[in-house]
Structure formats: structure tokens, C-alpha cells
Amino acid sequence: EAGVAQSPRYKIIEKRQSVAFWCNPISGHATLYWYQQILGQGPKLLIQFQNNGVVDDSQLPKDRFSAERLKGVDSTLKIQPAKLEDSAVYLCASSFDRFQETQYFGPGTRLLVL
Amino acid sequence: DQQVKQNSPSLSVQEGRISILNCDYTNSMFDYFLWYKKYPAEGPTFLISISSIKDKNEDGRFTVFLNKSAKHLSLHIVPSQPGDSAVYFCAASEGRSSGDKLTFGTGTRLAVRP
Numbered sequence: 001e002a003g004v005a006q007s008p009r010y011k012i013i014e015k016r017q018s019v020a021f022w023c024n025p026i027s028g029h030a031t032l033y034w035y036q037q038i039l040g041q042g043p044k045l046l047i048q049f050q051n052n053g054v055v056d057d058s059q060l061p062k063d064r065f066s067a068e069r070l071k072g073v074d075s076t077l078k079i080q081p082a083k084l085e086d087s088a089v090y091l092c093a094s095s096f097d098r099f100q101e102t103q104y105f106g107p108g109t110r111l112l113v114l
Numbered sequence: 115d116q117q118v119k120q121n122s123p124s125l126s127v128q129e130g131r132i133s134i135l136n137c138d139y140t141n142s143m144f145d146y147f148l149w150y151k152k153y154p155a156e157g158p159t160f161l162i163s164i165s166s167i168k169d170k171n172e173d174g175r176f177t178v179f180l181n182k183s184a185k186h187l188s189l190h191i192v193p194s195q196p197g198d199s200a201v202y203f204c205a206a207s208e209g210r211s212s213g214d215k216l217t218f219g220t221g222t223r224l225a226v227r228p
Contacts, residue, residue, distance in 0.1 A: 040220065042118070042218025042219050042220050043203070045216065048215070056215060091157055093157070103216070104159075105150075105158045105159065108157055
């Protein structure tokens with residue numbers, strides 16, 4: 001079975017620019033997660049979707065970050081405008097549903113904000 | 115406030131010997147714990163988990179021990195193999211389902227020497 005796909009793999013932008021990341025979860029997985037992993041830290045959940053609805057976005061900086069999962073499959077995460085401290089790896093994960101123990105992670109998008 | 119702590123950033127072990135990775139937590143509401151393994155340029159992959167109703171769970175060479183009174187868990191790898199060299203993350207949630215938010219530690223980099 002194909003894993004979680006993410007693109008791009010790397011992105012370099014200047015501060016105040018905008019950037020978007022794309023995630024395609026494993027087929028049939030209803031739950032999708034976006035994590036931010038800053039260098040030297042563990043992943044931190046930004047937002048969780050169940051199908052196309054948001055379950056948890058309590059740690060998403062909503063003044064600059066937005067995410068959508070319009071058809072309950074693919075998802076995009078956007079940062080507008082980016083700050084230096086947004087430099088991190090952005091991981092997408094999916095699980096069959098909220099009650100499955102295993103989250104499957106994509107390879108991540110490494111963002112560098114200059 | 116770091117609710118899940120991995121105090122050893124790195125560990126080096128000889129091939130064939132035991133690797134012991136430790137994790138401490140502060141949130142008494144955590145009742146489900148997971149270990150993830152991460153290779154460079156890849157997303158974390160699920161390794162093993164344990165519910166708070168157990169004190170041990172074993173899967174092949176991997177065993178996780180949970181000491182609830184000490185709020186401590188450990189991952190034992192026996193015997194260690196060079197392919198086990200990776201970063202290991204401890205994670206915890208307040209519910210068995212992955213629908214509950216996972217809180218990750220900062221990771222321990224394991225190097226297994228041939």
C-alpha cells in the first residue's frame with residue numbers, strides 16, 4: 001500500500017513570503033494530522049482532521065497558519081506570512097480513524113525561512 | 115512545559131548488546147504510550163505501544179516497560195543491530211485512540227556500533 005505522500009520535500013523562502021504544503025494520506029484513512037517539528041524537538045500537533053472536519057486546532061497559530069481538507073482526502077497547510085521561527089519540518093500523518101493506535105507519517109517538508 | 119521528556123539526547127551501544135531508552139512524563143492523565151523510530155529524511159514510524167493497564171509489552175526484539183508510579187517508561191532493544199540506529203521518540207496520549215493528541219518527547223539518537 002502506498003504511504004503518506006508530501007510535497008514539496010524542501011522549501012526555502014524569505015520571511016514575510018507565503019508557502020503551502022500538500023499531503024495525500026493513505027487511501028481510506030479518515031483522520032489526517034499536521035505536525036511541526038523544530039530542530040531538536042519532537043513533533044508538535046498543529047491540526048487534526050476527521051474527514052473534512054477539524055477535530056483539534058488548538059496549537060495552530062491561526063493568525064498566519066491555515067489548513068484545509070476540502071474533500072476529506074488531500075490536505076494543504078499554508079503559512080502566510082512566514083516568520084524565521086517557522087523554519088521546521090512539517091509532517092503529515094494519517095490513521096484509519098480516530099480510534100486506531102497507529103499514525104502513519106509522511107517524509108515531511110523541510111522549510112527554511114531566511 | 116515539556117510533558118514528555120527524554121533526557122538522553124544520544125546513546126551508543128555495541129551490536130548484540132541491549133539498548134535501553136528512557137522516557138519520563140509529568141501529566142498523570144496520560145494513559146497510552148508509544149515509541150516511534152525515525153530515520154533521516156523519513157517520517158517517524160510506529161514501533162510499539164503500551165496501555166497504562168499494563169506494565170510490559172513485548173514485540174520481538176522490542177520491549178516497553180511502564181512504571182506508572184514513577185511516571186517512567188523505557189524501551190529495551192535486545193539484541194541491538196546496526197539497522198536500529200535511528201532517532202527514537204517517546205509519545206503519550208490521554209486516550210488509547212490516536213484521535214487523542216500525541217505529545218512527543220525530544221528524541222534519543224541511538225547509534226549501534228558494529
